[in-house]
Amino acid sequence: MGNSKKNSVAIILLNWNSYKDTYECLKSLENLAYESFHVFVVDNASTDHSYEKLVKDGELGVFRSEVTFIQSGGNLGFAGGNNVGIKQAYELGYDYIWLLNNDTTVDEHSLSTLITVIDKDERIGIVGSKIYFADTNLLWFAGGQVNYYSGSTHHVGYKKKDKGQYDKIKHVQYIVGCSLLFRRELIESVGYLEEDYFLYYEDTDWNIRASRKGWDILYVPQSIVYHKVSSSSSSKDVAPFFAYYNIRNAYLMIQRNEGKFAQFSAAIHVIWKVIEYLARMIVKNQEGKRRRSYLIMLGALDGFRERIGKKELQAK
Structure with a gap:
């Protein structure tokens, strides 16, 4: 699976009733300008046969990347489903783990640029991408801010046109789980994603815990990901x-x-x-x-x- 290589990466995709999105994400990963990675698709008890379709595609050689398909055994939510993949990747010895939403597509340098930054300093625990609304130049995420007196979170740059104003690598309060890469030592220090939330805030909570353990969290704008959410919705x-x-x-x-x-x-x-x-x-x-x-x-x-x-x- 490539986990014996230096800077090996496990990419975790969580699927739930979304064959088309997961398929397109897997196809985009084939173009990554990075060799040492393996994809783990965790299915959260889909009911639309998307898991079976994806497995069949894998058996037919549709995907050029190395892909392992896993059934979580139930709808475990974002944290629970991702933890299934994280635990397997950790046990297999991968150096880095990249949580990636299945409704994304990636730029060919999205992974290599994250690795370049996180590999420079052992104190960096989490790095994340610049994320656009799909098929637009509108930003969805350019770093995360947390209001510790209300619990509200804010995506820097949200719905703004990208004019290069968020093109500097910077420390941030959190990286959204849509595209979040971390080093394996984070598991030993902070533990896994908190499954009590089920949906929303588990990634923010995890970032907060990591920061308080002394880990640096960086936004890396050279890593570009496209997210299939509607820019017209509020x-x-x-x-x-x-x-x-x-x-x-x-x-x-x-x-x-x-x-x-x-x-x-x-x-x-x-x-x-x-x-x-x-x-x-x-x-x-x-x-x-x-x-x-x-x-x-x-x-x-x-x-x-x-x-x-x-x-x-x-x-x-």
Whole structure:
């Protein structure tokens, strides 16, 4: 698998009912200007036969890269699914592990530029890419910022045209899990991704824990990745399912990593966010107001009660 070579890289893709995206991501990885890598596709209990299709493609030699397909055994969420691949890569001795969203495509130098930077200094634990909205010159991510008094996070450069204003390598507070490369020693120091979140904030939490263990976190703009999310959609119009996890996990992250004052401040922020969500829902006359209201308020309540993991989100 190439793990005996210097600077060997395991690339982890998480698949869940998304054959086309995963297929296109795997095909783009074939063009990487880097030799020592192996791809691990972890399937999170897909129900659309995408896993079987991908395995068949692999058996037919459709992919030029070395690919191992793994079934997680259930829908374990972002952290749980990625941890399955991370654990296997760690046990096989890979030097670096690259978490990559399956709905991305990559520039040919995206991996080599990350390795060049992280290999320069053993104190660098995490590096990440400049990420564009797919097929545009609009930025999706150029480094991450965290508000430790509210739990809110911010993608630097979000929806801005790239004019070279974010072209310097820099230290950042977090790298988003969409394209995050780390050295194996991080597992020994920080541990695996926290699975209690299920969806959202597990990558931010992990960055915070790494930083507090003394690891440097760098944004590397020479590494370019394209993310298939709509640049016309608004994060303010988030679906209630995602609003639940965003509200709950933002508070949980602060509760786990910060002191009492920050926790109090984050609680006030959560209450404000609930009011903001509900007001927007009324003004826009969004469909399913009853279910939306229930899930938004439940997210806040479950955060305060420290309810963790996957939630069966049914309206009442």
